Amino acid sequence: MQPKRRVTPMSHLATDRLGTDAAGIARAAGMLRMGQTVAFPTETVYGLGADARQGAAVARIFAAKDRPAFNPLIVHVATPDRAWDLVRHNDAALHLAAEFWPGPLTLVLPLAEGHGLSGLVTAGLPTLGIRVPDHPVAQALLSAFDGPVAAPSANPSGRISPTSADHVLAGLAGRIGAVVDGGACPVGVESTIVGFDPVPTLLRPGGVAQAAIEAVLGHPLALPADTAITAPGQMASHYAPRGAVRLDATAPRPGERMLGFGDIDGDLNLSAAADLSEAAANLFACLHRLDAAGGPIAVAPIPATGLGAAIRDRLARAAAPRP
Ligand code: TXA
Ligand code: MG
Numbered sequence: 001m002q003p004k005r006r007v008t009p010m011s012h013l014a015t016d017r018l019g020t021d022a023a024g025i026a027r028a029a030g031m032l033r034m035g036q037t038v039a040f041p042t043e044t045v046y047g048l049g050a051d052a053r054q055g056a057a058v059a060r061i062f063a064a065k066d067r068p069a070f071n072p073l074i075v076h077v078a079t080p081d082r083a084w085d086l087v088r089h090n091d092a093a094l095h096l097a098a099e100f101w102p103g104p105l106t107l108v109l110p111l112a113e114g115h116g117l118s119g120l121v122t123a124g125l126p127t128l129g130i131r132v133p134d135h136p137v138a139q140a141l142l143s144a145f146d147g148p149v150a151a152p153s154a155n156p157s158g159r160i161s162p163t164s165a166d167h168v169l170a171g172l173a174g175r176i177g178a179v180v181d182g183g184a185c186p187v188g189v190e191s192t193i194v195g196f197d198p199v200p201t202l203l204r205p206g207g208v209a210q211a212a213i214e215a216v217l218g219h220p221l222a223l224p225a226d227t228a229i230t231a232p233g234q235m236a237s238h239y240a241p242r243g244a245v246r247l248d249a250t251a252p253r254p255g256e257r258m259l260g261f262g263d264i265d266g267d268l269n270l271s272a273a274a275d276l277s278e279a280a281a282n283l284f285a286c287l288h289r290l291d292a293a294g295g296p297i298a299v300a301p302i303p304a305t306g307l308g309a310a311i312r313d314r315l316a317r318a319a320a321p322r323p
Helices: 022-035 056-067 080-086 091-100 137-146 167-171 210-217 276-293 308-319
Strands: 016-018 040-041 046-053 074-076 106-108 127-131 176-180 194-196 200-204 257-260 296-300
Touching: 016 022, 022 040, 022 046, 022 137, 022 176, 040 137, 040 167, 046 056, 046 074, 046 137, 046 167, 080 091, 080 127, 091 106, 091 210, 106 276, 127 257, 167 176, 167 210, 167 276, 200 210, 276 308
Parallel strands: 016 176, 040 176, 074 127, 106 194, 257 296
Antiparallel strands: 040 046, 106 127, 194 200
16 A cells, blocks of 8 residues: 655644634634634534635645545535535435535535635545534634635544544644634534435435435435545544444453443443434544543444444444554
8 A cells, every 4th residue: 555645734833722702703714714724613523624715724734634635625614505606506405405404414516617616625526525514603603704614524634533622632732723612512423425426325424314315305315336536434444543443342352441332331331321313422522532541442332223324334434454
């Protein structure tokens, strides 16, 4: 395997922790305008934002995360109308947007003429991943900034996604301009990604359950035929703690810490009530805590229904062999 191309990270940047009051939002929007990176909460996970029209700003995202530059970024806008300035929609996309935006759904659609985005955002692809987040702090920031914000999850590439400002700072302090501290993310797993190539296709399970999308479409989603587009969410190892991860465990082996679910208890439990929404909201915080404790991790079986599909997807990648 070829060594990953790395961009030199900017280190020793003083990273501000900003509040969610008007002053904090105004400062965050001002920093985005200046081409700096600002992490902010969404309902799914914290994003690491930059002005999607400024190439130098977008490059700072890749540098801070040490993200391979061939991985395209999701663009966040405040309203569907702003989205339709950037991408060309179709009937199915309009239908899904009407039902799930604002919310944890990303649509991959052809770029519109005159979109004005940096080519770094799409990694040169003719399509763009776009979403309208539902979190009040994300909405406030996008409205104040009044432009498209490119934002991948605010974690070092390949590591566990952040669902709190503390997670963001643990991974990226000194490498980003600021984080807006909006507390814990309520959904806890990343957005569901749907492409149209040409039929609606599930590119990544996430915060909107596959069945909910299929109910709106009136037919099943296609699954990707191949992995021609190399995306982090499609890479085998991702969302990875330092220690090995073993799935579908009913009890810990010697030396393992156990992440429980329902009746199968452990050092931590994703949801003692076996509630998959609660488990999704707790997933990355539990992995961060077990990662900090160190050593191998065993995880109880999680059903594949509803948000369980996204949880199982992230856990499978956390458990995958490391490059
Ligand atoms: O919930 C989320 O989606 C979070 C929050 C911050 O919005 N963002 C997020 O971004 O998860 P990221 O970069 O960690 O994952 C985005 C995924 C990647 O797998 C990327 O390759 C894929 O979306 N993606 C982006 N644009 C794409 C495109 N044009 N075609 C196919 N995949 C695309
Ligand atoms: Mg990510």
